[in-house]
Amino acid sequence: MDENEANLGQPSFPSGSDSASLGEVTSSGAGYCYQERTEGFDYDFVPTPDPKYECAICLLILREPRQTKCGHRFCRGCITKWLRECDVRCPVDNEAIDERELFADNFAKREILNFKVKCPNSRQGCEVLATLKNVQEHTDQCAFALVPCPNRCMDILLRRDIPNHVQFNCRRRILQCQNCQKDVSAEGMEHHLTECPLVQVFCQYCGGDFIKQSLSGHHEKDCLDYPVACDFRPLGCSVQFKRKMEQEHYLDATVDHQRMLCHGVVTILHKFGIQSLSPASATAISSRLTPMEMSTSLSAMGSYLSQFQGLNMQDPGLAPNISGSRTPDGQSVKQFNLDPLTTDFDPRKLHRSVSDTLLQPSNETAEGVHVSHTSKQSDADGVKGALSSLQGASGLDLQSLKNQNMYQDESLARHDQQLVEIKAKNEMLEKTNKELKYKLRFLDNAVQEFEGRACNGQFYWRIKNYHKLREEAEQGINTALHSPSFYSNCYGYKLCIRANLNGVDAAKGSHLSIFIHFMQGDWDEVLDWPFSGRIVLSVIDQNPICELRNHIAETLIAKPNLAAFQKPVTPRNHKGFGYMEFVALSVLDNADFVRNDTLIIKAQVIPAT
Numbered sequence: 325m326d327e328n329e330a331n332l333g334q335p336s337f338p339s340g341s342d343s344a345s346l347g348e349v350t351s352s353g354a355g356y357c358y359q360e361r362t363e364g365f366d367y368d369f370v371p372t373p374d375p376k377y378e379c380a381i382c383l384l385i386l387r388e389p390r391q392t393k394c395g396h397r398f399c400r401g402c403i404t405k406w407l408r409e410c411d412v413r414c415p416v417d418n419e420a421i422d423e424r425e426l427f428a429d430n431f432a433k434r435e436i437l438n439f440k441v442k443c444p445n446s447r448q449g450c451e452v453l454a455t456l457k458n459v460q461e462h463t464d465q466c467a468f469a470l471v472p473c474p475n476r477c478m479d480i481l482l483r484r485d486i487p488n489h490v491q492f493n494c495r496r497r498i499l500q501c502q503n504c505q506k507d508v509s510a511e512g513m514e515h516h517l518t519e520c521p522l523v524q525v526f527c528q529y530c531g532g533d534f535i536k537q538s539l540s541g542h543h544e545k546d547c548l549d550y551p552v553a554c555d556f557r558p559l560g561c562s563v564q565f566k567r568k569m570e571q572e573h574y575l576d577a578t579v580d581h582q583r584m585l586c587h588g589v590v591t592i593l594h595k596f597g598i599q600s601l602s603p604a605s606a607t608a609i610s611s612r613l614t615p616m617e618m619s620t621s622l623s624a625m626g627s628y629l630s631q632f633q634g635l636n637m638q639d640p641g642l643a644p645n646i647s648g649s650r651t652p653d654g655q656s657v658k659q660f661n662l663d664p665l666t667t668d669f670d671p672r673k674l675h676r677s678v679s680d681t682l683l684q685p686s687n688e689t690a691e692g693v694h695v696s697h698t699s700k701q702s703d704a705d706g707v708k709g710a711l712s713s714l715q716g717a718s719g720l721d722l723q724s725l726k727n728q729n730m731y732q733d734e735s736l737a738r739h740d741q742q743l744v745e746i747k748a749k750n751e752m753l754e755k756t757n758k759e760l761k762y763k764l765r766f767l768d769n770a771v772q773e774f775e776g777r778a779c780n781g782q783f784y785w786r787i788k789n790y791h792k793l794r795e796e797a798e799q800g801i802n803t804a805l806h807s808p809s810f811y812s813n814c815y816g817y818k819l820c821i822r823a824n825l826n827g828v829d830a831a832k833g834s835h836l837s838i839f840i841h842f843m844q845g846d847w848d849e850v851l852d853w854p855f856s857g858r859i860v861l862s863v864i865d866q867n868p869i870c871e872l873r874n875h876i877a878e879t880l881i882a883k884p885n886l887a888a889f890q891k892p893v894t895p896r897n898h899k900g901f902g903y904m905e906f907v908a909l910s911v912l913d914n915a916d917f918v919r920n921d922t923l924i925i926k927a928q929v930i931p932a933t
Contacts, residue, residue, distance in 0.1 A: 363387065363879065364399050366930065367441035370453055377436055380416050381406060382879075386436055389429040394419045397429055445469050447813075448482060470780060478771075480778045503535075529566075559584035560731055587724060776810035776818075781929040783810040784864075785821055790923045797826035798833070806896075809843055812929035817855055818845030821927055822900055831904040836863070836912060838925060839902030840880065844892045853891040854884040857931040863907055864926055866919035875926075876907050876917075882932075 364384025379386050381402040388400035396416045398406075406415060407423045414421050437457035443450040443466055444459070450468035463469060467484035474486070475496040481489055490497060495511040503522040517523055521537040529549040534542055543550050548568035554561040554577075561584060565573050574581070776783070785807040787793065796802045807821040824837035831837055838861055845851075862877040880901060882889050888901035912918055 363402060365436070365441075365456065367444070367456065367459065368446065368933075370440045370442060373436070373439055377432065385439070386429075386432060389432045389436070390426040391429040391432075392419075392421050393425050394421065397432060400426075400428075443468070470778075556581050556584055559588050560727075562734070587727065591724065772808050776808060777814050779810050780814070781810075781812040781816065781931075783807070783821075783927045783929075785823075785925045785927070787823065787825075787923040787925065788921065790825070790918050790921050792921075794825040797824065803828075806841070807925070810927070811845065812931055815847045815850075816845075816931065817851060817929065818843040818848075819859075819927070819929065820896065821861075821925055822902070823925060827909075828904055834909060835905040836907050836909060837902070837904045838863075838906045839900035840888075840927065841900045842889065842892050842897045844895050848891055854882070854886075854889040855931070856882050856884055856889075857929070858882065860926075860928040860930070861902065861906070862926040862928075863912075863917055864924040865916055866922075866924065867916040873916075876911075878903060878906065 363382040364379045364387045366384050369385065373385055376397070377385055379389075379399045379402050380396060381398055384399070386397055386399055389397045390400045390403050391397050392403070392414055394414050394417055396414055398415075403426060404423065407421070412420060412422065437455065439456050440453045441456050441459050443452045443454065444463055445466050445468040448468040448470065450466055452462060452466070454462045465483075467482065469483045470480050471483050471486065473479045473481065473489060473494055473496075475490060475494050477494050477496045479489065479494070495509070497510050498507050499510050499513055500506070501508055501513070501516060501520055503517075503520050503524070506516070506520075508516045521535070523536050524533060525536050525539055526533060527539065527542060527547060527549075529543075529551070530547050532542070532547075549566050551564050552567050552570065554563050554565070554573065556577075559581075561577065561581065563573060563577070787805065793802065793805065803824055803826065805823045805825065807823075809818055809820045811818055820841050820843055822839045822841055824839075826833060827835045828837045840859055840861070842855065859880040859882070860877055861880065862875050865873040865875050867873045883901075886899070886901060888897060888899040890897075907917075912923070917923065
């Protein structure tokens with residue numbers, strides 16, 4: 325015997341010629357429609373009906389009773405199926421009968437439809453007793469029926485709890501933002517409050533209360549505690565302070581700012597080839613410009629000069645610029661001009677440049693800079709004068725280089741600290757990301773577990789990409805598919821469906837095979853084992869017209885002596901129970917059982933009471 329325990333044979337196709345008075349309600353895309361039942365009524369009758377009203381085949385109360393010439397009663401669907409598939413004899417006394425000899429027992433039908441039954445939702449608390457013919461009408465309005473939230477929030481509740489849930493608890497209910505009066509879903513309100521322009525926020529610097537859209541303007545102009553940079557930053561002042569401390573900073577750092585201004589002026593003069601500035605000119609300039617205006621002017625002029633000298637620069641990483649000039653007596657000299665605005669300064673390049681320039685003759689061009697050429701001087705006094713002027717200019721630039729080097733050291737130290745902080749933040753984010761991935765997997769499992777419990781024993785399995793999966797099964801790549809797990813009820817048995825899209829064993833290549841496997845559940849210790857009851861397996865007809873749907877269904881009756889129904893000792897019981905020849909593949913290909921490349925299989929678990 326194979327792992328599936330038994331082959332129950334190929335089920336029949338229910339006939340749609342005569343509709344039943346009561347049917348099983350199934351959900352569809354167009355609303356609700358009735359699925360024809362081929363077996364008897366499975367309700368809790370009060371009191372228990374006489375055994376004469378039971379079908380001898382399904383052992384349930386007769387549905388659409390039919391009587392044979394030998395006087396025995398059967399469900400219309402049960403006896404029709406028996407005669408077409410099994411035998412043309414009565415299942416009770418083995419007398420030969422013909423399907424045309426069956427006649428409707430309307431007297432028994434009227435009596436049965438007047439029997440009292442408990443509401444199917446009695447386990448949820450409904451105490452209504454209704455006649456069989458009216459029970460479906462009551463069920464459609466029963467306050468204890470489990471129904472999904474109309475907002476499609478994935479919650480399933482008692483019908484009586486739906487209004488309160490929709491009004492107060494549904495995460496998809498519509499709320500109105502108290503700030504901007506915009507309609508937002510409850511689950512999106514938290515995100516909306518982070519973006520709402522009219523939400524009240526606090527300034528993190530001064531603690532003031534503002535609306536979000538005005539906070540940026542407050543920071544730019546009014547906030548006295550907002551951190552601002554010194555106006556002398558282009559000249560090298562890296563101090564940041566609160567806006568209310570601005571005047572105090574300028575008073576305390578006056579000397580440092582004057583040095584920066586002086587250094588900037590000297591640098592600009594060198595860039596223009598000016599050896600010195602007359603006292604009268606300096607006095608006139610300083611009297612017209614304030615320190616802040618001087619800083620702004622130097623910053624703009626330095627940027628302009630950097631662009632101008634960049635036309636002749638071959639090495640932009642070289643901070644000091646070497647330019648040619650002439651002394652009043654017409655001799656050519658070289659000057660080293662330090663650009664304090666250069667951020668990618670390299671002292672080693674400057675050292676090499678200064679050394680090469682001092683050692684080379686005056687008519688040679690320094691590498692990476694443009695140096696003007698002059699004619700060779702014949703007398704030794706002219707050469708000495710040029711060298712003296714060159715050394716004087718180099719001394720000024722070397723002092724500036726020292727200051728720049730100190731600034732670069734401080735900048736490197738700040739960058740190192742920033743790298744350490746970024747590395748620590750990155751490690752923290754990686755740890756947080758790992759925790760979030762774990763929580764996401766946990767939530768995915770929790771959602772699947774919840775869906776499996778909420779189905780209350782009626783589980784629908786959508787097999788998407790059907791044709792691709794079937795082709796893989798035909799090639800032997802993936803011969804068996806297992807559905808997500810589901811429960812017979814919230815505290816019941818845990819099961820899953822197995823489908824072999826290309827069949828197994830003798831049915832391979834010709835039929836769809838479907839089996840049920842029991843799994844280890846949370847409440848196995850308090851359940852009765854082995855499982856006893858019935859499991860209805862169905863392949864859903866997806867015809868858009870409800871009246872033309874003809875589902876293929878078959879009922880499995882538990883056999884306690886088989887291993888498939890024993891308490892599982894592994895996460896999923898290796899033994900399964902079902903049908904090798906559930907439905908022919910040719911039937912699936914030529915009807916509406918596969919639609920939008922999706923096959924739907926339903927399992928309904930009915931434990932013994």
